[in-house]
Amino acid sequence: MNQPARAFSRERMDRWPTAKLEGYQLRRLKNILRYAGRELPFYRERFQRAGFDPDKVKSLADFARLPSFTKKESLDALKQEKNFPAGLEKLTASGGGVLCMTSGTLGTSFLYLPERWAALRGDSLARAYRWAGLRRGMRMLMAAPAWHSLAVQETRVIQRLGAACVIPWGTFLPRYARHFLDAILDVKPAFISIFLPMLYALLAECRRREMGAAQAFQSVASILVVGAPMTPLARLDLKRQLGVKDIFEGLGNPEGLTAMECPHHVGHHIFLDCCYVEIVDPATGQPLPTGERGNVVLTSLIHHGSVYLRYDSEDLGAILPRRCPCGRSWPLMEVYDRRANILRIAGRQIVPYDVRLCLDELPALVNIPFAVIRSATPMERLTLLIQKPASGNLEEIGVRIATLLRKKLAVETTQEWAEELPQRWKGVTVIEEQDWRGTRV
Ligand SMILES: [Zn+2]
Numbered sequence: 492m493n494q495p496a497r498a499f500s501r502e503r504m505d506r507w508p509t510a511k512l513e514g515y516q517l518r519r520l521k522n523i524l525r526y527a528g529r530e531l532p533f534y535r536e537r538f539q540r541a542g543f544d545p546d547k548v549k550s551l552a553d554f555a556r557l558p559s560f561t562k563k564e565s566l567d568a569l570k571q572e573k574n575f576p577a578g579l580e581k582l583t584a585s586g587g588g589v590l591c592m593t594s595g596t597l598g599t600s601f602l603y604l605p606e607r608w609a610a611l612r613g614d615s616l617a618r619a620y621r622w623a624g625l626r627r628g629m630r631m632l633m634a635a636p637a638w639h640s641l642a643v644q645e646t647r648v649i650q651r652l653g654a655a656c657v658i659p660w661g662t663f664l665p666r667y668a669r670h671f672l673d674a675i676l677d678v679k680p681a682f683i684s685i686f687l688p689m690l691y692a693l694l695a696e697c698r699r700r701e702m703g704a705a706q707a708f709q710s711v712a713s714i715l716v717v718g719a720p721m722t723p724l725a726r727l728d729l730k731r732q733l734g735v736k737d738i739f740e741g742l743g744n745p746e747g748l749t750a751m752e753c754p755h756h757v758g759h760h761i762f763l764d765c766c767y768v769e770i771v772d773p774a775t776g777q778p779l780p781t782g783e784r785g786n787v788v789l790t791s792l793i794h795h796g797s798v799y800l801r802y803d804s805e806d807l808g809a810i811l812p813r814r815c816p817c818g819r820s821w822p823l824m825e826v827y828d829r830r831a832n833i834l835r836i837a838g839r840q841i842v843p844y845d846v847r848l849c850l851d852e853l854p855a856l857v858n859i860p861f862a863v864i865r866s867a868t869p870m871e872r873l874t875l876l877i878q879k880p881a882s883g884n885l886e887e888i889g890v891r892i893a894t895l896l897r898k899k900l901a902v903e904t905t906q907e908w909a910e911e912l913p914q915r916w917k918g919v920t921v922i923e924e925q926d927w928r929g930t931r932v
Pocket residue numbers: 753754755760815816817818819
């Protein structure tokens with residue numbers, strides 16, 4: 492068993508005063524900039540092109556002068572090298588580790604996650620699993636497949652906390668829900684770590700079997716979900732349906748981000764021991780004040796494996812202008828969606844999360860799947876495709892939706908009702924109009 496002494500000695504770091512935390516982050520940023528300039532050709536070239544001297548960084552504002560980059564640029568580097576590594580990573584002498592893939596519309600990027608990376612990120616992440624109630628000897632069902640960066644970190648978390656791990660057959664795609672439910676019924680885990688769309692698929696599987704979800708989840712005390720934002724009312728409804736003590740939401744990616752909820756659920760504490768997060772104005776690239784939504788720019792503070800410095804994750808997020816009642820000083824953030832899912836309607840910008848918050852105000856629609864249909868031409872109205880709720884008059888509900896969205900988001904809406912959202916769009920919140928019409932003919 493690995494000894495966790497070093498990370499546990501940092502336990503109190505999440506309560507350090509802000510100035511001390513900033514000083515700590517600046518030191519770590521300077522270290523990783525020096526490392527990147529020395530060891531990683533991708534950054535050496537970027538520093539040169541931008542006239543950026545890592546040795547001259549004396550403040551967080553100096554650091555923000557380093558131009559950010561997107562996934563496309565890391566993919567271009569990979570294409571140019573025609574090989575891996577692509578210059579963002581230094582292989583260890585043994586070459587051991589996990590090559591993790593992140594898919595997307597632009598292509599698949601590869602991140603090299605050696606043992607040291609897994610140890611540092613996993614040790615940091617273990618804190619969140621303790622917040623969520625995972626303890627020594629408890630049985631945890633781990634849904635992330637082995638190649639996924641979350642599984643790489645969770646393996647370390649499980650070792651560190653001394654939990655017993657159960658891995659169901661299949662990946663986290665909803666079509667494997669049957670096996671996942673069988674595993675839950677067989678091994679009776681007390682803790683589940685899962686992708687939110689898969690949790691909904693498990694609920695659907697319970698309905699198919701005419702089995703109460705609370706009965707299926709009888710052994711489960713806590714669930715940690717990742718992969719999609721969960722609104723406060725959606726959490727309450729899921730807790731009620733599943734009969735579990737609590738549901739925690741985590742944000743993270745292998746490029747650098749870890750931000751997790753504590754039991755107060757008022758945002759995600761940014762794990763300042765392993766990442767530095769900036770929210771910048773999409774138009775100017777300048778830092779935005781807390782509370783404003785903008786591009787999430789990430790910097791990993793871990794100089795092992797693939798290193799991402801000022802990486803624009805193409806997410807829309809904000810650092811929240813409030814302190815958590817838990818007393819921890821690590822700031823809170825929220826990620827609302829991918830920026831590709833931003834909808835522009837009659838001069839306003841909204842994301843499906845904003846619509847979800849509104850729909851949740853109608854009890855019949857909490858956790859009922861919906862999607863927005865986006866047209867290629869400028870939109871004057873929001874068109875929603877909503878799964879028919881089990882009860883209620885659709886016409887009346889439609890009027891209430893229109894009133895709510897007019898009041899809260901200042902947009903006009905049209906609803907279309909579906910018995911069930913088509914399988915290919917389960918978990919997808921924005922459907923392009925041409926694809927939607929293509930399905931119906
Ligand atoms: Zn907290």
